Amino acid sequence: MLKKIDLDARLFVGAALALFFIGGTLTTVMPPLIDKSWGKPFENSDPSKGPTGKLLPYTAQEKKGLAIYTREGCWYCHTQQTRTLLADTKRSGWRGVDAPVSTPDEFVYDSPHMFGTKRTGPDLSHVGGKYDAQWHRTHFRNPRDLVPGSIMPPFPWIANNEEEFQALVAYLQRLGRAKNWRPDNDYEK
Amino acid sequence: MEEQLVIESTHAGTRTVTPTLHRDATAKWFLISSVSYFFIVGMIALAIAAKFVWPELLGTVSILTYGRLRPLHVNGMLFGWLLACDMGLTFYFVPRLCGVRLWSEKLGLATAGLWNVIILGAVVELLAGHNQGLEYAELPMWLDILVVIAWVMYGTNILMTVATRKYQQMYVSLWYTMGTILWTPFVYLTGNFATLFATGVNQANLNWMYVHNAVGLIFTPVGLAIAYYFIPRASNAPLHSHRLSMIGFWSLAFVYVWTGAHHMLHGPISQWLQTIAIAFSVMLLIPVWTVVYNFFATMKGQWQLVRENVSLKFLMSGVVFYLLTCFQGPMHSLRTVNAIVSKTDWIPGHAHMALLGGFSFFAIAGTYYVLPRIYNTKLYSDTLANWSYWLFMIGGLGFFVCLWLGGFWQGWQWNNPSIPFIDTVTALKPIWMVRFFSGVLMFAGITAFLYNFMATILYAGAENETHA
Numbered sequence: 306m307l308k309k310i311d312l313d314a315r316l317f318v319g320a321a322l323a324l325f326f327i328g329g330t331l332t333t334v335m336p337p338l339i340d341k342s343w344g345k346p347f348e349n350s351d352p353s354k355g356p357t358g359k360l361l362p363y364t365a366q367e368k369k370g371l372a373i374y375t376r377e378g379c380w381y382c383h384t385q386q387t388r389t390l391l392a393d394t395k396r397s398g399w400r401g402v403d404a405p406v407s408t409p410d411e412f413v414y415d416s417p418h419m420f421g422t423k424r425t426g427p428d429l430s431h432v433g434g435k436y437d438a439q440w441h442r443t444h445f446r447n448p449r450d451l452v453p454g455s456i457m458p459p460f461p462w463i464a465n466n467e468e469e470f471q472a473l474v475a476y477l478q479r480l481g482r483a484k485n486w487r488p489d490n491d492y493e494k
Numbered sequence: 495m496e497e498q499l500v501i502e503s504t505h506a507g508t509r510t511v512t513p514t515l516h517r518d519a520t521a522k523w524f525l526i527s528s529v530s531y532f533f534i535v536g537m538i539a540l541a542i543a544a545k546f547v548w549p550e551l552l553g554t555v556s557i558l559t560y561g562r563l564r565p566l567h568v569n570g571m572l573f574g575w576l577l578a579c580d581m582g583l584t585f586y587f588v589p590r591l592c593g594v595r596l597w598s599e600k601l602g603l604a605t606a607g608l609w610n611v612i613i614l615g616a617v618v619e620l621l622a623g624h625n626q627g628l629e630y631a632e633l634p635m636w637l638d639i640l641v642v643i644a645w646v647m648y649g650t651n652i653l654m655t656v657a658t659r660k661y662q663q664m665y666v667s668l669w670y671t672m673g674t675i676l677w678t679p680f681v682y683l684t685g686n687f688a689t690l691f692a693t694g695v696n697q698a699n700l701n702w703m704y705v706h707n708a709v710g711l712i713f714t715p716v717g718l719a720i721a722y723y724f725i726p727r728a729s730n731a732p733l734h735s736h737r738l739s740m741i742g743f744w745s746l747a748f749v750y751v752w753t754g755a756h757h758m759l760h761g762p763i764s765q766w767l768q769t770i771a772i773a774f775s776v777m778l779l780i781p782v783w784t785v786v787y788n789f790f791a792t793m794k795g796q797w798q799l800v801r802e803n804v805s806l807k808f809l810m811s812g813v814v815f816y817l818l819t820c821f822q823g824p825m826h827s828l829r830t831v832n833a834i835v836s837k838t839d840w841i842p843g844h845a846h847m848a849l850l851g852g853f854s855f856f857a858i859a860g861t862y863y864v865l866p867r868i869y870n871t872k873l874y875s876d877t878l879a880n881w882s883y884w885l886f887m888i889g890g891l892g893f894f895v896c897l898w899l900g901g902f903w904q905g906w907q908w909n910n911p912s913i914p915f916i917d918t919v920t921a922l923k924p925i926w927m928v929r930f931f932s933g934v935l936m937f938a939g940i941t942a943f944l945y946n947f948m949a950t951i952l953y954a955g956a957e958n959e960t961h962a
Contacts, residue, residue, distance in 0.1 A: 311740070312662055314672075321673050321747055325680065325711070328751035332770065333684065333703050336696075340764045343695045375627035378561020388760035390833055395911035407762040412694035417627030420698050420761065424837040424908075425546075427915045449549075454920040456549040458560045 340409070347410035347483045356405050360483035362414050370476025373469055375417055377460065384421035385430040385480065397431040399487055404431040411483045426457055431481030434492025438474050445470070516589055518868040520602025520651075524582025525861055527610055528575050529947050535570030536940045538563050543933045546926040557621045565632040566620045572630070572708070573641075574613040576849065579857040580716040581609075581648060584671050586864045587723045588652050591668055592659030597651050605647040612640050628697075630705045631685045638686040642679065649675040666739040670719035673747060677711040695763050703754035709848060710750035717816075717853035718742075718785060720860045721809060725789055728805040728863055734791035738784050746781035749774050756827040759836060775827035782820040789813045804879040808859035811887060815851030819844060834909065839922065840901025847894045850936075855886070858943060865947060871954035874946050882942035889935030892928060900925030 310316050337343045346360040363371065374380065387397045387407045397404035407430050412418060436444075443450055445464040448457040463469050478494065544551055545560050552558040589596045596602060615637050625632045633641070652675055656668060664672075685704025689697050726733050733739065752774035755767045793800075793810065800806045822844050825831050835841065866873050873879060900922050907918040 311664060314656060314664070317664070317669065317672065318676060320744075321676050324744070324747045325677055325751055328748065328774075329680065329684075329703070332752050332754060332767070333688075333700055336699060336764060336767050337692075340767075343764075376561075376623035376625055377559065378564055378625065380627065381561055381564050384837055386758075386761045390760055390909070392909045392911050393760075396908070396915065409695040409762045409764075412698075412762065414693060416693040416697060417689075418694055418698040418701065419627070420758065422629065422757065422837065423841060425919075452916055454916055456546055456919060458545065458549055458553050460559070461554055462556045 343409045344413060345410055346413045347408065349484075356484035356486045358483050358485040360411055360413060363479075364475070366472050366475045367479055368476075369469075369472035370474070371415075371417075371419075373463065373473045374419065374476060377463070379429075380419045380421050381423060382425035382457070383427070383429045384424050385419045385428065386421070387428065387430045387481075393428065397428055397481070399431070399435065402487060404481065405484050405486050411481075426455075429477070429480055431486070433478045433480040433482040434487070434494075437493040438471075440493075441474050441477065442470060445473075515595060516586075516868075517595070517599050518586060519599050520596060520606055521582045521585040521864065522868055523603060523606040524578050524585060524609070525865070525947075526951070527606065527613075528578035528582060528857075529861065529944055531570060531574035531578065531613060533940050533944045535567060535574055536937045538567045538570065540930070540933050540937055542567055543926070543930045547923065547930055556623070562621055562623055562625075565625055566617060568630070569616055569620065569632060570613070571849070572713075573616070576713065576854055576857060577716075578609055578613075579861060580713075580720065580853075581605075583720050583723075583857065583860040583864065584652060584716065586860075586868065587667060587720075588655050588671060591661070591665050591723070592655055593661050594655065594658050597654035597658065601647055601651050605644055605651065608640060608644045608647070612637055612644060615640070626686075628685065628689055628701045628704075630708050631689065631701065633686075638682075641686075642682065645675075645678055645682070649679075665722075666733070666736070666743065667719040667723040669743055670715040670722065673743070674712055674716040674719070677707070677715070681707040681711050698758065699755060699763065699767075702757040703751070706754045706757065707751060710746075710753070713849060713853050714750075715746065717856050720856045721789065721813065724805060724856070724860050724863055725792055725809050725813075728803055728809060728859070729793060729796045729799050731792055731796050734788050734794075738788045742781045742784040742788065745777075745784070749777045749781060753778065753827070756832075759827065759829060759832045772827045772829070776824045778820060778824055782817065786813055786817045804876065804883055805859040805863040807880075807883050808855045808862070808886075811883075812852050812855030812859065815847050815855065815890075816853075819848040819852055822847070834905035835901055836905070838901035838904040838908070839897045839925065840905065843894050843897030843901055846890075846897075851890050851894065858882075858886070861943075861947065865950055869951055869954035871950065871957060874949035874953055878942050878946045882939045882946065885935050885939030885942060889932045889937075889939060892932030892935065896925050896928040896932065900929075 310320055348359045349355065349357050351357070385407075387393045387404050389406050394403040394406060412420075440451065442464050444452075444457075445460040447459045447461075448455040463473060478492075482492070541552065541558075542560060542563050545553070545563075556562070585596060585602060616633055619634050619637065620632060624634045626634060631638075652671060656664070656672065681704055684700055685708065689700045689704070692700055722733065722739065753771050755763055755771035756775050759768050759772070789810075790813070800810055826835055826840075826844070862873065862879055904918055904922055907913050907921065908915075
């Protein structure tokens, strides 16, 4: 078999593509058909099943915020996923309350997805409501004014552009808010 | 017997070739542009490494912010330098392995031209912030379409050359090149087009399938094609085993495509898919070890050649880095290890060892080997070439090692939630300083490489004029 392929270019092409397509379709086309939670927006009104809430589609302003987040490459430094690791739920948590683990149904409207691969800065999956808009403005102007030792770049052109700033903050304040996880509902605006 | 055949067909390439058979115009243009981009994008690499240490640097100008330069660095190195250089080298060896001229130099030159349009377009678009938001697939749609067109032009040229070949048996380098040509469109279409029709986790899964296979089914096979061609060439020894190379090839073809989801271990993606990705990631050891064993066995009894031959130095160091990186990969995909190293600075250390330490070393080796041959001259300076090797090697090792140690330490700190995040940032500053200075060394290596490359071409031109 191997020897035949060695001499016949057509057989080679067929075999190389066939092997590729077996793995390719089984790992990309099949999974969303099997696991429906990839495509169904989060919704829960029964507290005994965990945090309640509902994932809403993006408003036009939030969408614009996502576009700015994409344009400025925030996602090269920030992930958006609280993984099934204790440290993640604690670090994304707030005042001693652990954040819930991220599930596929919280991200159904995301395009481009912002899961990220690198945490140069902290995970932002539950940053919605952690700080108020004024904090964000100061932070974007110069992160080191608020957090000495930070290596986040300054973004004065966002802080000084009211429309862009509002859009980006609207986007950030929505992150992690599909699930109502902070018991006192003490989210900042 | 089988082995014998292959050696003959590989060697026959040079034996029957008279200087007039191969024109190599396409190879020349691909190499010249790729080596130039290596230098230009190298400066961007230095700038972003510097920003980790001096975050204010060039910080208030939007087009020079970290988030715009980083995709330019990644895309510039992947497509401007590495893939272009790899294509240039295949334009050199495919006709030789087939014993015929390149099917069409005209088409080849047009491909080189189009490729330069793509890279220059990418520079403008990425600096302007026109980023699609998916890793490795940042380029806007019009550039994606041009990439596909360029790839079809490239693929047609190479496949037609293979179809008109004089030697029936195909040496492994031909298979790996053909594999790259066949898989790339599907991998690329998944990452740049299919993702547009998906959202959320579904989109992420397609994205990781693409990212992983851009390395596994594009840079790996074409990189191995180069190593398989140049290791026996530069050491003047036949390949150890043709059969082993077949096992390596077909296991790579089967295993790689299953592993994309290992980029989201512990993340919001189905557990069973994570497990499948882990199982196949571990199986990746098979193609890697067979390939590496084959290379080492080929060098058996020939290691003294490495001292004198700069191509072999790059090749064999590249093989070692390839082995290490492909040992790391399966190990990170184990859940316990992943819980520490994932999302840390370890990961860029790993990615750079694959694409810089492994595949770029192969490409540099190939370039040093073919340059004097296509220009019918001698390398401008062997000493300078040797310097470039040591600069790359020391800079590269500094870079990889500091990021592994730093990344591991970072992950260890993250797993202790009582350490505030910002303390884990400031703790890494010395590491990022070492990374920056390692980058300076590597950039010096790139500069030496570029200078030697250009000087060789210019002197060859001057020499030919005086002869004429």
